[in-house]
Amino acid sequence: MTTQLGRWEHFDHQADVGVRGIGPTLDAAFEQVALALTAVVTDPARVRPIQAVEIECEASRVSLLLVNWLNRLVYEMATRHMLFGRFEVHVSPPDLGGTLSLYARAWGEPVDPERHQPAVEVKGATYSELEVAKNPAGHWVVQCVVDV
Amino acid sequence: MDTTRLMQKSEFEWWLEATPPMRVPGILYASEALLREMDDKVLEQMANVASLPGIVQAVYAMPDAHWGYGFPIGGVAAFREDDGVVSAGGVGFDISCGVRTLHTGLTVEDLAPLKADLAQGLFRHVPAGVGSVGKIHLEPDELDAMLQGGAEWAVKRGYGRREDLERIEEHGRMEGARPEMVSEQAKRRQADEMGTLGSGNHYLEVQQVTEVYDPSVADAFGVAVGDVLVSIHSGSRGLGHQVATDYGRRMIEAAHRYGLELADLELACAPIQSEEGQAYLGAMRAAINCALANRQILTHLAREAFAYLLPRADLRLIYDVSHNTAKLETHLVNGQPQRLYVHRKGATRALGPGHPDLPDAFRAVGQPVLIGGTMGTASYILVGTPESEARSFSSSCHGAGRAMSRHQALKQWRGRELVKQLGERGVIVRSPSPRGVAEEAPGAYKDVTAVVDAAHAAGLSRKVARLEPLICIKG
Numbered sequence: 051m052t053t054q055l056g057r058w059e060h061f062d063h064q065a066d067v068g069v070r071g072i073g074p075t076l077d078a079a080f081e082q083v084a085l086a087l088t089a090v091v092t093d094p095a096r097v098r099p100i101q102a103v104e105i106e107c108e109a110s111r112v113s114l115l116l117v118n119w120l121n122r123l124v125y126e127m128a129t130r131h132m133l134f135g136r137f138e139v140h141v142s143p144p145d146l147g148g149t150l151s152l153y154a155r156a157w158g159e160p161v162d163p164e165r166h167q168p169a170v171e172v173k174g175a176t177y178s179e180l181e182v183a184k185n186p187a188g189h190w191v192v193q194c195v196v197d198v
Numbered sequence: 199m200d201t202t203r204l205m206q207k208s209e210f211e212w213w214l215e216a217t218p219p220m221r222v223p224g225i226l227y228a229s230e231a232l233l234r235e236m237d238d239k240v241l242e243q244m245a246n247v248a249s250l251p252g253i254v255q256a257v258y259a260m261p262d263a264h265w266g267y268g269f270p271i272g273g274v275a276a277f278r279e280d281d282g283v284v285s286a287g288g289v290g291f292d293i294s295c296g297v298r299t300l301h302t303g304l305t306v307e308d309l310a311p312l313k314a315d316l317a318q319g320l321f322r323h324v325p326a327g328v329g330s331v332g333k334i335h336l337e338p339d340e341l342d343a344m345l346q347g348g349a350e351w352a353v354k355r356g357y358g359r360r361e362d363l364e365r366i367e368e369h370g371r372m373e374g375a376r377p378e379m380v381s382e383q384a385k386r387r388q389a390d391e392m393g394t395l396g397s398g399n400h401y402l403e404v405q406q407v408t409e410v411y412d413p414s415v416a417d418a419f420g421v422a423v424g425d426v427l428v429s430i431h432s433g434s435r436g437l438g439h440q441v442a443t444d445y446g447r448r449m450i451e452a453a454h455r456y457g458l459e460l461a462d463l464e465l466a467c468a469p470i471q472s473e474e475g476q477a478y479l480g481a482m483r484a485a486i487n488c489a490l491a492n493r494q495i496l497t498h499l500a501r502e503a504f505a506y507l508l509p510r511a512d513l514r515l516i517y518d519v520s521h522n523t524a525k526l527e528t529h530l531v532n533g534q535p536q537r538l539y540v541h542r543k544g545a546t547r548a549l550g551p552g553h554p555d556l557p558d559a560f561r562a563v564g565q566p567v568l569i570g571g572t573m574g575t576a577s578y579i580l581v582g583t584p585e586s587e588a589r590s591f592s593s594s595c596h597g598a599g600r601a602m603s604r605h606q607a608l609k610q611w612r613g614r615e616l617v618k619q620l621g622e623r624g625v626i627v628r629s630p631s632p633r634g635v636a637e638e639a640p641g642a643y644k645d646v647t648a649v650v651d652a653a654h655a656a657g658l659s660r661k662v663a664r665l666e667p668l669i670c671i672k673g
Contacts, residue, residue: 062603064237064264065271091328114450121443128387128436131329161329168328169633170397170604170673173291173439176267177446177463197267197291197439198398198604 056189058086061179063195068179069120070193076112076182079190080119080139084156087120087175088134090196091127092166097135099157108151113182115141115150116192120175123156124196133166134158173197199236210261210656214241220248226259227590227656232648235601239265246461247275251469252282254531254538258590260545261652262599262644266290268464271544274593276529277470279537283458284475285467286445286482288541290522293441293482294489295400295433297568298366298518299579299665300497302504302511304426306406309668312507316404317626317669323503324402324496325394326673327630332393334495341385344392345377345437348487349518352494357393358501362494364557366518367547370494372487376480380437381444384481387436388488393495397634397673399597400432401570402500404669405577411661415581418563419516421663428504428513429577429665430496431570433522434489441485445478470539479524486523493518516579517566519546521596529591540591548582548594548659567659569650570597573627573670574620574640578650580659594659598646607642608633620670629672638672 056073067090071083088094105122109115119139127133134156142151161168178195185191204212204226212233214224224244226233240263247269248257254276263272268287277283302309309316325332336344344351349370353360363370395402407425410416421427434441449466452474453459460466468474497515504511524541531538540547549556549565556565564582571577575598586592602610613632616639620627629635654661 060605062605064603065266065600067604125383125387125440163327163329163630167631167633169631169637171328174443178267180463
């Protein structure tokens with residue numbers, strides 16, 4: 051599951067699914083993990099980027115920002131009945147109070163059960179197996195388990 | 199699981215000794231075979247829960263326990279009202295997810311000629327699967343009334359019958375709900391989701407009773423071999439998931455203010471007697487009402503589908519149980535009654551005979567304990583025992599529990615083939631998602647019979663009847 055700016059994968063969890071994004075920058079890793087989230091529901095390649103949604107969130111720690119980001123996507127998917135297949139993320143460094151903020155755009159389309167064959171809805175992102183770190187190659191690896 | 203870390207007290211009871219910082223021991227109820235299949239992380243999570251302030255007696259794992267978030271799924275823990283904690287992670291994402299079972303008044307012979315039509319009728323009439331939308335859209339005032347009223351609200355609005363309410367825990371309405379503590383986002387997530395089944399392991403099944411183990415209790419529950427039942431497994435939908443997300447975050451942020459060192463962020467909790475603790479309890483109770491209202495509406499939809507094809511059918515609610523809750527209950531601790539917040543995460547309350555909260559119909563025999571299986575195996579009805587009060591704060595198992603991840607299941611099965619194979623065995627499966635069916639393959643779950651046998655042998659609840667699926671509507 052490779053794109054130009056990194057890759058995503060799932061990792062096993064007995065009851066649920068782990069989502070992981072890997073990228074040369076933190077922004078890229080956050081974009082990749084969002085694709086991994088979509089892939090829990092459907093094949094991201096089947097989602098046409100015809101409508102954009104803007105998302106902003108913040109947190110006191112980068113790991114918590116990851117959970118907030120995924121939970122915002124879960125919320126947007128649920129309330130707009132949409133799936134997203136393309137993402138552009140920008141994480142701002144901490145402000146004076148130590149708060150990190152994220153600004154993103156997500157492109158997608160309304161769920162079409164015939165074409166998307168959605169497998170399962172995601173209830174929320176969890177703090178289980180939550181990690182934000184650099185791997186030995188210097189790439190960012192961000193991950194957590196999502197409840198389905 | 200490495201069983202050498204445990205002390206075996208009897209064939210189905212194993213103890214994890216309380217070593218600091220654990221305040222109480224861990225007690226697992228399971229056969230050795232089931233324990234061997236359990237992940238070691240269950241023990242780690244039990245030890246973490248046993249270290250939380252205000253916990254009493256022990257942390258318990260039911261026979262279907264598996265590695266969850268913070269708390270094990272299939273876990274039970276009770277905290278003192280005055281100095282204990284309440285944990286959003288200890289309740290879980292799908293607040294008040296549960297099962298209800300109805301008697302249809304029909305036998306297998308009555309159903310046979312119309313089975314395929316009924317499968318189609320239910321599939322078309324009950325919204326299921328990702329992105330499905332209910333016909334009911336609630337305005338803000340009405341949504342708040344639903345969050346206060348639960349199944350009682352649903353009945354007042356014409357979804358079901360008054361007599362349904364006495365067959366639901368809390369008589370269909372959880373007291374102490376505070377809709378104002380539920381975020382606008384959580385409410386918005388619910389706007390289109392009332393009366394939807396959901397996806398994943400949620401289902402609506404038409405089942406036949408294939409075996410009765412305890413005829414006198416089965417008689418009190420009104421079930422006999424050959425009877426056709428309907429079981430609905432669903433929860434509090436988007437609203438409950440968002441309440442769990444919102445308060446998990448809030449409890450993590452507040453933890454340091456209360457001097458709570460979290461071994462795992464998923465153990466996010468707050469003192470019961472704190473602003474955060476009380477706000478969560480109010481929101482969680484509102485989410486319980488949302489789940490009760492949702493299962494009540496789903497029942498109404500099932501009744502409509504039956505009435506159209508089988509006008510003779512009369513769907514009477516046997517009982518409705520919730521799995522993911524924290525409830526204020528009185529239990530005996532060292533011989534003294536204490537008010538405790540009992541967290542059951544993936545566990546069923548299982549009240550024994552004579553309990554004052556039981557409806558008159560079950561007062562003499564105990565509470566029906568409804569255990570959902572998978573679409574290809576079986577479900578069970580059990581009954582609460584007098585012993586479970588001392589063994590597990592009157593709690594029992596809740597289902598089979600997964601044995602295999604979704605990813606592994608997808609590698610092993612194809613949805614369309616599974617539907618065909620089950621069809622050949624007489625189980626009609628209808629689902630909008632073949633991939634969803636593959637991920638929920640019966641083989642991806644533990645053997646529900648082994649789980650139920652262990653719960654029975656450990657005295658957590660007693661077997662009454664076995665149910666096998668005829669029709670399964672999957673989300």
